[in-house]
Amino acid sequence: MNDSRIPVTVLTGFLGSGKTTLLNRILNENHGMRIAVIENEFGEVGIDDALVMAADEEIFEMNNGCICCTVRGDLIRILGNLLQRKDKFDRILIETTGMADPAPVAQTFFVDDELKESCRLDAIITMVDAKHALQHLTEIKEKNFENEAVEQVAFADRIVLNKVDIATPKEQSEVVAEIKKINSAAPIFTAENANVDLKELLDIGAFDLQKVLDNDPAFLIDTDHVHDSSISSVGIELTGNLDIEKLNKWLGKLLGEKGTDIFRSKGILSIDGNEERYCFHAVHMLFSGEFTSAWGKSERINKMVFIGRNLNRKELTDGFKKCIVSSKTSKTLAGKK
Amino acid sequence: MSVNINPIDACSLDDERVLLLDAEGHICEVFLTSREVTLKCEASVGGNRISLSPNREILACAGPEGFALFKSDDGTLLESRRGSWSSVAKWHDSGNRVLFTFGKSICVTDSYGVPIVESENFSSTVTDASWIGDKIAVAAYGGVSVSDEQGSKFIKREFVGSLLCLSASPTGDWIVSGNQDASLQVYKVSDDTRLEMQGFPRKVTIAEFNLDGKWLANNGADEVTVWSFAGKGPKGRSPVILPKHVGGGTAISWSKTDANLIATGDSIGQLRVWDLKLGLEGKPLYPRNHFESMSNSPVKSILWDSHGSSIIAVHHDGIIYRRETS
Numbered sequence: 001m002n003d004s005r006i007p008v009t010v011l012t013g014f015l016g017s018g019k020t021t022l023l024n025r026i027l028n029e030n031h032g033m034r035i036a037v038i039e040n041e042f043g044e045v046g047i048d049d050a051l052v053m054a055a056d057e058e059i060f061e062m063n064n065g066c067i068c069c070t071v072r073g074d075l076i077r078i079l080g081n082l083l084q085r086k087d088k089f090d091r092i093l094i095e096t097t098g099m100a101d102p103a104p105v106a107q108t109f110f111v112d113d114e115l116k117e118s119c120r121l122d123a124i125i126t127m128v129d130a131k132h133a134l135q136h137l138t139e140i141k142e143k144n145f146e147n148e149a150v151e152q153v154a155f156a157d158r159i160v161l162n163k164v165d166i167a168t169p170k171e172q173s174e175v176v177a178e179i180k181k182i183n184s185a186a187p188i189f190t191a192e193n194a195n196v197d198l199k200e201l202l203d204i205g206a207f208d209l210q211k212v213l214d215n216d217p218a219f220l221i222d223t224d225h226v227h228d229s230s231i232s233s234v235g236i237e238l239t240g241n242l243d244i245e246k247l248n249k250w251l252g253k254l255l256g257e258k259g260t261d262i263f264r265s266k267g268i269l270s271i272d273g274n275e276e277r278y279c280f281h282a283v284h285m286l287f288s289g290e291f292t293s294a295w296g297k298s299e300r301i302n303k304m305v306f307i308g309r310n311l312n313r314k315e316l317t318d319g320f321k322k323c324i325v326s327s328k329t330s331k332t333l334a335g336k337k
Numbered sequence: 338m339s340v341n342i343n344p345i346d347a348c349s350l351d352d353e354r355v356l357l358l359d360a361e362g363h364i365c366e367v368f369l370t371s372r373e374v375t376l377k378c379e380a381s382v383g384g385n386r387i388s389l390s391p392n393r394e395i396l397a398c399a400g401p402e403g404f405a406l407f408k409s410d411d412g413t414l415l416e417s418r419r420g421s422w423s424s425v426a427k428w429h430d431s432g433n434r435v436l437f438t439f440g441k442s443i444c445v446t447d448s449y450g451v452p453i454v455e456s457e458n459f460s461s462t463v464t465d466a467s468w469i470g471d472k473i474a475v476a477a478y479g480g481v482s483v484s485d486e487q488g489s490k491f492i493k494r495e496f497v498g499s500l501l502c503l504s505a506s507p508t509g510d511w512i513v514s515g516n517q518d519a520s521l522q523v524y525k526v527s528d529d530t531r532l533e534m535q536g537f538p539r540k541v542t543i544a545e546f547n548l549d550g551k552w553l554a555n556n557g558a559d560e561v562t563v564w565s566f567a568g569k570g571p572k573g574r575s576p577v578i579l580p581k582h583v584g585g586g587t588a589i590s591w592s593k594t595d596a597n598l599i600a601t602g603d604s605i606g607q608l609r610v611w612d613l614k615l616g617l618e619g620k621p622l623y624p625r626n627h628f629e630s631m632s633n634s635p636v637k638s639i640l641w642d643s644h645g646s647s648i649i650a651v652h653h654d655g656i657i658y659r660r661e662t663s
Contacts, residue, residue: 058461061497062498062499062517073461074462076517077401081360081383081384084360085343086361087361111517114540
């Protein structure tokens with residue numbers, strides 16, 4: 001089914017990582033699209049055919065019972081006006097400041113009814129400076145202070161490792177290893193001067209449950225994880241069919257209690273008694289899931305990834321295993337595992 | 338008839354002429370009988386709201402990049418201020434001053450744009466503001482603030498949430514905010530009483546008192562809800578329900594001549610008029626007029642004529658028409 005909603009790409013990255021360079025590249029590319037850009041300050045990008053609007057990063061806590069739910073009030077206002085214009089846009093790009101937490105941007109598209117109806121969050125792209133990022137990613141912050149560079153990597157659906165031309169192979173491999181420790185699910189594209197193929201960054205559908213399915217292999221990437229307080233990712237891959245009630249209860253409890261620490265979670269799951277794959281993704285506590293395509297003859301394997309802070313692999317895996325129904329009581333047809 | 342812009346707000350110059358504003362800031366004048374359309378002026382600040390002075394001579398426009406004032410007869414720009422988001426332009430009843438929001442502050446100017454009051458910054462961008470007599474009520478994240486009669490000192494009534502719209506009762510007794518968390522907050526002006534109406538399925542973007550302040554209508558659901566503020570207010574009372582709208586009320590307009598008449602429009606272009614005299618608390622009301630839809634585009638504005646006998650519907654796709662209500 002065609003989704004006529006306007007795709008929105010969020011561009012994050014630490015100071016000097018090349019966000020504006022990439023933005024200018026996207027706008028200058030001969031793609032024939034009308035693009036609206038929401039950026040932090042006027043004047044950074046200047047393209048005749050693009051509408052540029054300035055945002056002021058007003059982050060509001062929501063009074064909806066979700067303790068980590070925040071929205072960007074400025075985006076709701078600006079997009080509300082943009083969407084009513086006669087000149088329609090094919091795409092919207094939101095550039096965040098180098099210090100921004102991507103969560104409020106993503107959550108805005110989960111929370112606001114009008115934006116949900118008119119726009120679809122396509123992906124969060126994080127630019128990383130291959131030469132200088134390691135010092136930011138490994139910086140130990142004082143208690144109660146977030147490491148924004150780490151959070152931006154943790155939230156990413158795609159990572160552009162920029163400026164590889166000025167980084168040594170050793171520097172590159174070190175920063176890649178650090179990125180993979182934080183977020184093993186996001187593909188990394190290397191670039192000089194942000195010259196990455198735009199097909200890899202636009203229309204990814206990272207928040208599109210059907211496309212999550214197409215990008216399934218990304219879930220398989222996993223790294224050795226030692227439980228500590230740093231931000232990391234945990235991938236779980238298990239056969240068996242899940243009891244939907246137990247799963248909802250477990251996920252509800254998990255995200256309710258630890259949603260502040262779990263930045264992103266995604267999954268393709270085999271629900272007992274159901275022929276379709278169940279795809280879901282969440283940003284902190286905000287959760288969206290639906291049944292998508294049929295398993296058919298393919299093997300029914302559950303794949304999940306959690307990205308966040310203080311993740312306990314054993315606890316997550318054990319909790320997940322408890323949602324699997326025994327083969328004796330499974331309603332799923334024999335032969336389809 | 339149809340115009341070549343996508344209106345987001347409108348006001349009546351008189352019973353024959355309507356001014357339309359689009360999001361880019363184009364302001365068109367529409368002659369309903371002759372169907373003539375002219376571009377009156379272009380607000381370089383873009384468009385969010387327009388408002389005509391009570392004497393109909395000055396047009397105030399608020400937009401994403403600031404606010405502007407124009408002469409309504411020939412569209413001459415009188416004054417503009419750029420640099421911050423502005424979503425409110427409301428004239429004082431006297432017609433000698435107009436209230437704008439401007440980023441995190443409010444600004445009151447005279448008819449020529451000369452500043453009379455400029456507030457200090459509130460906690461975030463001001464989303465709505467309203468006159469309460471000579472006082473000013475301001476909605477910004479974290480609560481509603483009410484000024485003294487000079488508009489200089491503000492006292493804040495806190496509410497942890499993002500406020501989207503605000504309405505002050507003509508009696509000056511109540512202020513109501515519609516909120517991003519799908520609630521209505523009701524503040525009594527004379528004391529600390531605060532009521533909360535929760536449970537709407539969507540955020541509340543419109544809350545409007547009627548002309549005598551005894552009714553308040555809001556969106557936030559497929560139906561429009563109308564609360565009685567007669568006597569001691571809405572506490573313990575159920576609202577009258579104006580049912581079967583789709584996608585929520587996108588336009589709510591009280592009659593200027595009959596306190597019980599309200600017109601509502603929705604996201605698929607449905608247009609209705611209701612008579613609250615026939616309403617029962619907690620019950621759905623049957624519409625007095627249920628008009629055949631001329632457009633399935635959202636109704637952005639409904640304008641009552643000066644006699645209260647007809648309404649003009651403005652749809653986002655540029656379809657405009659008049660319907661008799663009596």
